[in-house]
Amino acid sequence: MTDRHDRLSDDKIALMNAQECEYNDEFFKNFIHSITVYEDDDIWVGDKPFGLLSVDGRSLKVSLQSRLLKVYPNIKLVHRLDMDTSGLIIFAKNEFAQTHLSKQFAERMVSKEYQAVVFGTIERAGKKGVIDVPVRYEPTTKPRHIVDMNWSKRALTHYEVLHHELRTDKAGKAHAVTRLALRPITGRSHQLRVHCVHIGHVMIGDPIYAENIALELAPRLNLHAHKLRLKHPTHGAWLDWESEVPF
Numbered sequence: 023m024t025d026r027h028d029r030l031s032d033d034k035i036a037l038m039n040a041q042e043c044e045y046n047d048e049f050f051k052n053f054i055h056s057i058t059v060y061e062d063d064d065i066w067v068g069d070k071p072f073g074l075l076s077v078d079g080r081s082l083k084v085s086l087q088s089r090l091l092k093v094y095p096n097i098k099l100v101h102r103l104d105m106d107t108s109g110l111i112i113f114a115k116n117e118f119a120q121t122h123l124s125k126q127f128a129e130r131m132v133s134k135e136y137q138a139v140v141f142g143t144i145e146r147a148g149k150k151g152v153i154d155v156p157v158r159y160e161p162t163t164k165p166r167h168i169v170d171m172n173w174s175k176r177a178l179t180h181y182e183v184l185h186h187e188l189r190t191d192k193a194g195k196a197h198a199v200t201r202l203a204l205r206p207i208t209g210r211s212h213q214l215r216v217h218c219v220h221i222g223h224v225m226i227g228d229p230i231y232a233e234n235i236a237l238e239l240a241p242r243l244n245l246h247a248h249k250l251r252l253k254h255p256t257h258g259a260w261l262d263w264e265s266e267v268p269f
Contacts, residue, residue, distance in 0.1 A: 035082050042084045050092035059110065059263050064119040064256050066090065066097065069265045070111045072242050076102035086111065101127055104212065106229060109136070109247025110265045114255070122255035127209065133251035136204040136214060137267045139187070139244035140223035141236040144200045149183040153217040157210045166230060167212040169220050178207040179217045189226065189239045197235060199226060203248075214245060244269050 030038075060067040068086070070076065075085035077099060090097045090113060097113050098120040114120035126132050156173035160166050182203040188196040200223065204214050218225050224232045227240030246269070251262045 030082065032081075039081075039083050042088075047092065050089050053089060054093045059265065060261075061115075064115055064254070065123070066094065066113045066115060067250070067263055068111055068113075070103055070108055070247075072106055072108040075105050076111065087113070100124055101209070103247055104215075104243075104245075106243035107136075107245045107247065108242075108268060110134075110250040110263055111247065112250065112252070119255040123252065126252050130207060131253065133249070134206055134247065135249035136206070137184070137246050137248045138202045138204055138214065138218065138225050139189075139199050139240070139269060140202060140218050140225050141197070141199055141232070141239070142223045143186055143198045144183050144202070144221070144223055147183050147185045151181050151221075153177075153179045153181065153221060155217070155220055157213050157216045159211065167210075167216050169216060175210065176208055177210040177213045177217065179214060180205040180207065191235055191238055197239060199239065215243075240269065242269070 054068070057068045057070065058066065059069055070086055075082060077087045078085045087097065087099055094115060096115060098115070098117065100112050100114055100120060100123045103109065103111050112123065114123055155169045155177060156171060156175055157167050157177040158170045158173045158175070160168045184201040184203055187199050187201060189199050190196050202218075204217075206213055212230075215225055215228060215231055219231050224236050226232060226236050226244050228237065228243045228245075246267045247265065248267055249262070249264050251260060253259070254261055
């Protein structure tokens, strides 16, 4: 279960579950086809829309994995994206591929690059930096995660300032924002979102961490899985994919 699920009412969850049950096989085939980036006998790579769970939650049974299973009954999970995050995600089509890909993620062989737009101005374009602080779930502020310097699991992100922009609020006032490339070395839940908060620049449109103007400046979380690079589990070739950033 991921974050936005926790913010949905029981009635809304029931409605979404009921609607999902009404869709026919053609709907699921068309949906999967529309977001497919690459597939072969071993892997499926897709461009996940924001607002869709990667896997079913405890109550909400609407997710990318459940829809994939309608089309590929043997599809297997490799990694996840937050519900509010869009972009590249990979699933395995057999157990061998799942094991191979999961090992690559565990050994940090997989290269992932995200783009985010954050509130405020972060130094000059081309500036690079490292955020190396542990992130953990905080049950008292569910579903938030926090930085905890005493936490044992490391969270490491490399970032680069791409350029600066202006975004206009509802009153027509312009505010400075910064577009970042984010390269997570570790894969902690909410890592990129919390790391940006830690350096004082929350992602705009973030329904969990942003407030006031930073929340209002975008209709969705401005975080997108932009690039993905890994080794094919069968023939061993390095494969690269790129997804257009929708904000």
